[in-house]
Amino acid sequence: xxxxxxxxxxxxxxxxxxxxxxxxxxxxxxxxxxxxxxxxxxxxxxxxxxxxxxxxxxxxxxxxxxxxxxxxxxxxxxxxxxxx
Numbered sequence: 001x002x003x004x005x006x007x008x009x010x011x012x013x014x015x016x017x018x019x020x021x022x023x024x025x026x027x028x029x030x031x032x033x034x035x036x037x038x039x040x041x042x043x044x045x046x047x048x049x050x051x052x053x054x055x056x057x058x059x060x061x062x063x064x065x066x067x068x069x070x071x072x073x074x075x076x077x078x079x080x081x082x083x084x
Contacts, residue, residue, distance in 0.1 A: 032061030033071070044068030 029038040032046065042062035049058050063071065 029062050031064035031067050033063060033067040036064045036066070038062060038064050042068070044072070046071065 029042060030036065031038060031042075043065040044063040044067075045060045046063055047058065047060060049056065051057070
């Protein structure tokens with residue numbers, strides 16, 4: 001009986017902390033190139049830079065395990081072609 005009297009009342013802060021944890025379902029990530037759903041962590045991220053007036057904007061689209069190395073290889077080949 002004494003254990004019930006000494007019990008800590010539920011705290012809204014504890015409930016909020018549990019809700020904000022990583023255990024909540026996350027929206028799926030999609031590859032920016034092919035649209036495939038990415039399971040787990042992305043295999044890579046691209047970097048898109050563009051300007052609008054004086055403002056420089058950037059975007060880091062996520063890439064799947066097929067598209068990330070393909071884009072990296074294509075970029076490397078383009079770099080080699082430009083040096084020749």
